[in-house]
Amino acid sequence: DARVTQTPRHKVTEMGQEVTMRCQPILGHNTVFWYRQTMMQGLELLAYFRNRAPLDDSGMPKDRFSAEMPDATLATLKIQPSEPRDSAVYFCASGRGPEDEQFFGPGTRLTVL
Amino acid sequence: LAKTTQPISMDSYEGQEVNITCSHNNIATNDYITWYQQFPSQGPRFIIQGYKTKVTNEVASLFIPADRKSSTLSLPRVSLSDTAVYYCLVGDWRNFNKFYFGSGTKLNVKP
Numbered sequence: 001d002a003r004v005t006q007t008p009r010h011k012v013t014e015m016g017q018e019v020t021m022r023c024q025p026i027l028g029h030n031t032v033f034w035y036r037q038t039m040m041q042g043l044e045l046l047a048y049f050r051n052r053a054p055l056d057d058s059g060m061p062k063d064r065f066s067a068e069m070p071d072a073t074l075a076t077l078k079i080q081p082s083e084p085r086d087s088a089v090y091f092c093a094s095g096r097g098p099e100d101e102q103f104f105g106p107g108t109r110l111t112v113l
Numbered sequence: 114l115a116k117t118t119q120p121i122s123m124d125s126y127e128g129q130e131v132n133i134t135c136s137h138n139n140i141a142t143n144d145y146i147t148w149y150q151q152f153p154s155q156g157p158r159f160i161i162q163g164y165k166t167k168v169t170n171e172v173a174s175l176f177i178p179a180d181r182k183s184s185t186l187s188l189p190r191v192s193l194s195d196t197a198v199y200y201c202l203v204g205d206w207r208n209f210n211k212f213y214f215g216s217g218t219k220l221n222v223k224p
Contacts, residue, residue, distance in 0.1 A: 044214075
């Protein structure tokens with residue numbers, strides 16, 4: 001049963017610290033998405049990769065957020081420095097192509113104090 | 114850019130058919146409509162996707178009128194386990210435009 005995995009599942013950190021979230025997409029999927037979910041804003045698309053190339057990261061605050069795919073089995077989302085307003089659940093999703101369904105991971109719940 | 118509007122919540126009873134409508138008045142020519150289901154503490158799960166007319170799979174149907182300014186997710190004979198939040202998403206993946214999730218509809222299925 002192939003699944004998207006995300007680590008860590010929970011992260012509590014202090015303002016100003018660097019946070020790195022990792023995602024392992026389903027083997028064979030060539031599209032990867034990062035989302036953020038908060039009670040106030042709902043689900044927001046942060047970044048979108050296809051074949052490891054970033055195609056759209058316009059939803060991401062560029063000054064502190066960065067997203068990469070060092071290889072086909074790993075996607076990372078980094079926040080540096082973190083701020084309390086970054087507290088949210090961050091989801092990674094992968095798919096076979098842009099029009100196909102996306103499979104979501106369990107999310108990383110981030111709390112920035 | 115298409116933005117979506119959904120009812121905040123809906124109530125239903127087991128065995129009933131539930132229809133959830135999403136409004137997307139500014140939908141673009143190449144935009145697709147996708148619906149996701151989310152349970153508490155889990156990531157969203159794909160339900161169905163369509164472009165126009167009607168799409169049906171093993172769990173739901175999606176009705177899209179000719180003008181495509183709205184879409185309706187139809188869940189036949191809901192059960193208690195269908196209690197969840199349902200999101201409508203409109204966007205064009207192929208052209209990498211901005212995607213918009215609706216604010217979600219909390220469906221509460223009662224026994």
